[in-house]
Amino acid sequence: MIPPDTVQKILDATRIEEVVSEFVSLHRRGASYWGCCPFHNEKTPSFSVSPSRGIFKCFGCGEGGNAVHFLMKHEHFSYPDALRFLANKYGIEIKEKELTDEERQAQTERDTLFHVSEFAQKHFADLLYNNEDGRNIGLAYFYERQLSDDIIKKFGLGYCLDEWEAFTKYAISQGYSEDALVKSGLSIMKEGSEKRIYDRFRGRVMFPIFNASGRVLGFSGRVLTSEKTSAKYVNSPDSEIYNKSNTLYGIYQAKSAISRQDLCYLVEGNIDVISMHQAGLENTIASCGTSLTKEQIRMIKRYTRNVTLMYDGDPPGVKAAIRAIDLLLGEGMRVRVVLFPDNDDPDSYAKKYGSEAIQNFVKDNAIDFVRFKTGILLKDAGNDPLKISQAASEMVNTIALVGDLMERTESVHECASMMRISEDTIAQSVAKAILRNKQKAYDEEHKNAETAPQETTPPPADETDSGTTTPITSQSGNQFLQSFFPCEEQEKKIIEILLSHGNDTITQPAKDEDGKDIFEEYYVATLVISDILNDNIKFDNPLYQSIFDEYEAFLKQGSLPPDQHFVNHPKEDIRLLAATLLSQPYSISEKWYEMYNISTPSPDDPNVIANDLHDSMLNLKMKKLEQKITQAKEELKTAPNDDEMMMLLARIKQYEAVRMAIGKELNRVIT
Ligand SMILES: [Zn+2]
Known part of the structure; x- marks a missing residue:
């Protein structure tokens, strides 16, 4: 921390x-x-x-x-x-926060759990080769699954003897405490008239679960007898070091291949992961004993944005895939799906046809999520028009999760042609759904942040940086944004001025105490904020509004945000937006000017800033006013009585007058 x-x-x-x-x-x-x-x-x-x-x-x-x-x-x-x-x-010492006694104890407990888990993994792996039962039962099972010794060792597989207390007793003899054994989930304590401690995984082959840096967190144990009384897989319970929902099976062995190929294969089971690796698909992982979670997706995102799902083709597999698609898209991932033929899963397919065949199969049969999900929904719907329309709205909600405009446009196209619905209809519904989602996210965020001005210090660094790239900051998103934020261009310009020049000063005409004309120095931020507040203007784009609010909070405290505050902002969408706005459009022209050695009025010249601010502010007001006029004219059409109508007409007249005045100041002819 x-x-x-x-x-x-x-x-x-x-x-x-x-x-x-x-x-x-x-x-x-x-x-x-x-x-x-x-x-x-x-x-x-x-x-x-x-x-x-x-x-x-x-x-x-x-x-x-x-x-x-x-x-x-x-x-x-x-x-x-x-x-x-x-x-x-930069030689800065990180004094990890002074630990309280409680935290120190937790730290020691974590270390103890890591040690006992590592000890257990080595012990189980040793039994697999050096114990008679280990060889005859455990190793025989892995050989029967056609796993090679290399792959068995790569994944640290092992065997736990089919005896009640063999492991627990051995661990205690080696100096590990009962407490650590129970807390790690390796042993189970039975209280009661007679206290008893025994092995959780007896008689199972062992799949250790590693974190990305290769430490053992827990185990998954598979039973080998066909007794109906015991579960097929038993997993370590969550502990101080192991949390199912943010662990990925195989990540340690797969991470460099995922990063190198910029692609991650996601399968359902541990055995699938191992046999895919053996078949040469080393970028394969599985969510660990749970259905896919956001935390797991964010871990994958550190290595790649591209995920191909390889789930079973049976109904539960298809259901899991459909759920995973929405989650993945929501985190900004690109998703494809490979469906295996009936009765096959990745493991069985690899066994039947071999490494080369499965590599080709996966390459040739990965389809994008739209084709996959639309196909499934249409098959279910048959000729029922109600079901088809439900399918369309389900697809709209899924496509609305795609952050990138180009990718989304492609998805709309594909979906429209498969469903035989016009592209415009789908695109419009998608735009509405996106707006709904944004509004919901904004409301939620502001519900939580209603009290006190925005924190100005970044959060402690142990919070994982989990922001997703929103379409608002992507360059290609601009066109799209304008379709439902009519003032997008004008609002963006004001925020751009605020971010690039908010802390600069410019001189403006003012009056002194005696009413004489003088020039006064102002911070650009002060001018922008007071002007916007005076006219009670609200930004349509919630991201802009939150930057504005934050600036206002600083000014209220009599300060300005430090240089690079927004560029180093704890929230990723703000950080990206700041980086995008700060590096254009000036930097592009700067580049050309610099390349050709042409001198140009510097954009940092106070006069340039002042003019730019003046015009941009008027442009924003003009646009907002036009919006109000259009709205009032709409209301006029449905005015319930004469009074109401007169009032609306008067208001429109007022708006028009202001509009004329602004136009004059902008040297524009207003018709
Ligand atoms: Zn680039």
Whole structure:
């Protein structure tokens, strides 16, 4: 746990150009550095780093963010690990928060559990080869599943003897406490008239569950007898170190292949994972003894955005796949599905046809989620029109979860053609669904944050950085946003000025105490905030509104947000938006000007800022006014009585007058 003030210290010390240049070769041009983007393939540099703003930005693929974000993307670090990397680089000592007695005890307990789990894994693996029962029962089972010795060792498989207390007694003789054995779930304590402690996994083959760095967290044990009385699989209960919902089976063995291939195969069972690895598909993992969770998806996202589901083709498998699709899309992943022929799962298919066949099968039969889900729904619906319309609305909700505009457009196209519904109809319903989702998310967030102005310190670094990339920040999303935020362009411009020049000062005409004309220095932020508040303007786009609110909270406390506050913001969508807005459109033209050595009025010139602010503010007001006029005219059509109608007409007249005045100031002819 890194204390917030240390996080700030690290961010303050960080020079983004120094961090990025450890991985990308950069050349200075004017105020920025340029290089070839490490996130997409390119030969001419469109990847820029701005030292003054503390951000990187690629004009090719749109990646952008601060130094921490760069490390998370490039090195697949978690948020705290990226901070630790920077702390190390800049010689900042991380005093992990002073632990309370309780926390210290928890820490020791965790260590103890790690040790006893590792001991158990080694012991079970040893029994598999060096004990008669281990060989005859455990190893025989794995051989029967056609697993090689190499793969058995790679996954640390083992065997627990079919005796009540063999493991527990041995562990105690080796110095492990009853308490640790019970808390790790390896042993079970039976209280009562006679206290008894015995092995949880007796007579089972053992699949150890590793975390991404290779430590044993728990076990999954499979029974070998066909007795109906015992469950086929028994898993370790959740403990201080093991939590089913944020563990992925196989992640330790698969992570580098997933990252290298930029693709992750997700299967249902442990055995499927192992046999896929044996068949050469080393980027395969499974959610561990539970249905897929958001936490698991966020872990996968550290390595890739691309997931292909390989679930069984039976009804429960299909149901699980449909559920997983929505969850994955909601976290910004790209999803494909491979369905195996009847009665086959990945494991049985690999056994029947061999490694090469399954590799080809998976490559040739992965279909995108739209084709998969629409196909299933249409098959269920048959010719029933009601069911078909239900299917369409279900597809709309799923497609609305796709964050990227291009990908979403493609999905709409595919779905429309499969369902034989017009593309416009689907697209419009999708847009509505997205707006609904955004509103819901916004309401929820503000319900929780109603009290007190926004926290200004970043949260402690042990909170995993779990933000998802929303369409609002993606470049391609702009067009789309305009379709339902009519003032998007004008609102964005104001936020852009606030972020790039909020802390700059400009002079403005004012009156002194005697009413004489003078010039006064103002912070751009003060001018923007007071102007917007005076006119009671609200931003349609909730993300802009929350940046505005945060700025306002700072001003209320008599301060300004520190440089790079928004670029280093704890919320990922704000961080990305700040990076996007700060690096365009000026930086593009800067690049050209710099390349051709043309002198240009600097965008940081106070006069340029003042003019820009003046016009942008009027443009926003004009647009908001036009919106109000349209709305009033709509109301006029359905006015219930003359009084109401007169009132509306008067209001429209008022609006029109203001509109004329603004137009005049903008030197526009208003008709
Ligand atoms: Zn790029």
